[in-house]
Amino acid sequence: LYLSTDRVKMRAAFLLASVASAADKVSWDEAKCVMEGKSIAFMGDSVSRDCYYVFNKFVDTGKTYKVDGNYEKMGEKGDYDEDDVWTDWKRFSGVKESHRVYFKKDFDDIDATSEFWFLQKAWFDDDDTKEENVADIAGDVAKADIAVINSGWWDLKEDDDADRYCGRNFGKDDCEKDYKASLEKLVEHILSEVDVPLFREISCCGEDDKGWIDAIEDANDVIHDVMGDAGVGVVEVYDNYGYKDLDDYTTDGKHADPDECLRWFDEVFRMADAKQGTGCLDRKSKSELQSP
DSSP states (O other): OOOOHHHHHHHHHHHHHHTSOTTOOOOHHHHHHHHTTOEEEEEESHHHHHHHHHHHHHHHHSOOOOOSSOGGGOOOTTSOSEEEEOOOOOSSTTOOGGGSEEEEEEEGGGTEEEEEEEOSSSOOOTTTOSSSOHHHHHHHHTTSSEEEEOOOHHHHSEETTTTEETTTOTTSTTHHHHHHHHHHHHHHHTGGGSSEEEEEOOOSOOSSTTTTHHHHHHHHHHHHHHHHHHTOEEEOOGGGOOGGGHHHHBSSSSSBOHHHHHHHHHHHHHHHHHHHTOOTTSOOOHHHHTOO
């Protein structure tokens, strides 16, 4: 497979970041240094949304949440400056307003911004709904310097319209094919347009006890295939904890706890620093990163 020079450079930068020890926590000053003058866009589900709160609190104050079994306590005043419902489309009858939210946060001290869009699946466009959709906002998302996207759990939910359940049968009913096509759309219209394109792995273990684990692992393989071919960095989180560890790493058996979110963001900061050559984390200089 032929990769463009830019994609080779991106792969080299992300590989450089990946060699950092997982024990190396990114400090508040280092995080602010990486983010200074930058914009970052997040897209994803409620796990991504809660981690977005954690990201904002950490970059803004250097602190994080202490949550004991109630993730809904997250998202305090100050964790975002703007909030809205970005689409009226409801994939299922039970979709809430919180599943269609948009947030924005300004970090005035470092001239940075963060934004978040909730995704009901990896990609939806006019073929799914005439309401505002991912295709409509792709240009706005792609204006960011850094993009961190994840979608997986919602793609595995039982689909009323298509009469299929990808969480149980990812290899059937075109589930894998459609998921791959959605990721390719995200690459084409968003991730290929930003300076630091990142896609986060799907974390364990979904909404069906152990029933989704095989599908999640298969979907993560698709993520690595698609993003690897495109030179997009993958934030690897799946191996951080498994089914038996959910009590230690999540707030409710599903949503990653604040400390785990920060662990994921350590990787995001490293990868952004390596790709942009800012040197905030004492990585190689920009000239070294850009060498063929």
